[in-house]
Amino acid sequence: AAEWGYSPTNGPDVWARLFPQAGGARQSPVDICTSIASSDSNLEMKKLTFAYESQSDLRILNTGHGWKVEAPQSGSRLEGGPLGEDIYQLEQFHCHWGETSAEGSEHTVDGRAYAGELHLVHWNTTKYQSFAEAAQHPDGLAVLGVFFDVGNESNDEIEKIVSTLSEIKFKGQFTDIPDVIDPTTFLPSGLGYWTYLGSLTTPPCNECVIWIVYKEPITVTEEQVTYH
Numbered sequence: 015a016a017e018w019g020y021s022p023t024n025g026p027d028v029w030a031r032l033f034p035q036a037g038g039a040r041q042s043p044v045d046i047c048t049s050i051a052s053s054d055s056n057l058e059m060k061k062l063t064f065a066y067e068s069q070s071d072l073r074i075l076n077t078g079h080g081w082k083v084e085a086p087q088s089g090s091r092l093e094g095g096p097l098g099e100d101i102y103q104l105e106q107f108h109c110h111w112g113e114t115s116a117e118g119s120e121h122t123v124d125g126r127a128y129a130g131e132l133h134l135v136h137w138n139t140t141k142y143q144s145f146a147e148a149a150q151h152p153d154g155l156a157v158l159g160v161f162f163d164v165g166n167e168s169n170d171e172i173e174k175i176v177s178t179l180s181e182i183k184f185k186g187q188f189t190d191i192p193d194v195i196d197p198t199t200f201l202p203s204g205l206g207y208w209t210y211l212g213s214l215t216t217p218p219c220n221e222c223v224i225w226i227v228y229k230e231p232i233t234v235t236e237e238q239v240t241y242h
């Protein structure tokens with residue numbers, strides 16, 4: 015099959031030809047219009063809680079669209095907030111960025127793009143037996159989105175990842191990250207978030223994602239988010 019991408023001939027406008035779900039009614043990413051976002055009191059009651067384990071020797075892969083760190087069978091869990099009674103387990107995390115630090119995030123906030131966006135992908139282990147099965151259901155996945163702002167201080171945890179990218183220059187290559195990674199350190203201090211029912215932001219665009227996008231960005235350096 016033709017390889018999907020972001021050019022005029024294989025980009026989001028034509029994904030629906032190859033991936034029918036891309037033409038659906040709950041497609042991500044979206045522009046988050048803060049003026050119409052409503053605050054939901056019972057979300058405040060059911061705090062979003064995560065219990066992330068630090069892990070070493072995680073495998074990092076060059077997906078051809080960025081890097082992806084696999085965390086299968088990790089003990090890292092997410093529950094509460096918009097996730098009902100179900101427990102979601104971390105499967106992988108990855109990053110989206112652009113050619114310059116002026117753009118790169120997938121979600122935008124009142125039309126503004128950030129330099130990049132980290133996605134922590136979890137699946138519903140209460141209801142489903144595998145990640146692939148969960149991705150076929152509307153409440154199958156929960157993805158935490160964290161925006162990257164470019165500033166002067168680098169993010170040590172992101173550095174542990176970016177420092178391995180020179181070893182995986184080509185699509186399909188992978189290597190192990192020797193350092194211990196604690197995904198909690200990727201999260202901003204302010205835990206306010208927007209949430210909505212959406213989809214994978216890339217093909218196959220399954221409409222299976224409960225999105226949780228943190229309002230506060232984390233700071234990384236220019237080098238950490240414009241890697242080529």
Ligand SMILES: CCN[C@H]1CN(CCOC)S(=O)(=O)c2sc(S(N)(=O)=O)cc21
Nearest residue numbers: 077079133135149157213214215216217
């Ligand atoms: C480059 C391909 N990206 C996708 C690969 N996977 C799809 C597997 O089909 C079930 S996935 O479920 O790991 C995810 S999550 C995700 S995003 N940006 O919405 O968080 C994109 C993809």
Ligand SMILES: [Zn+2]
Nearest residue numbers: 108110133215
């Ligand atoms: Zn993503």
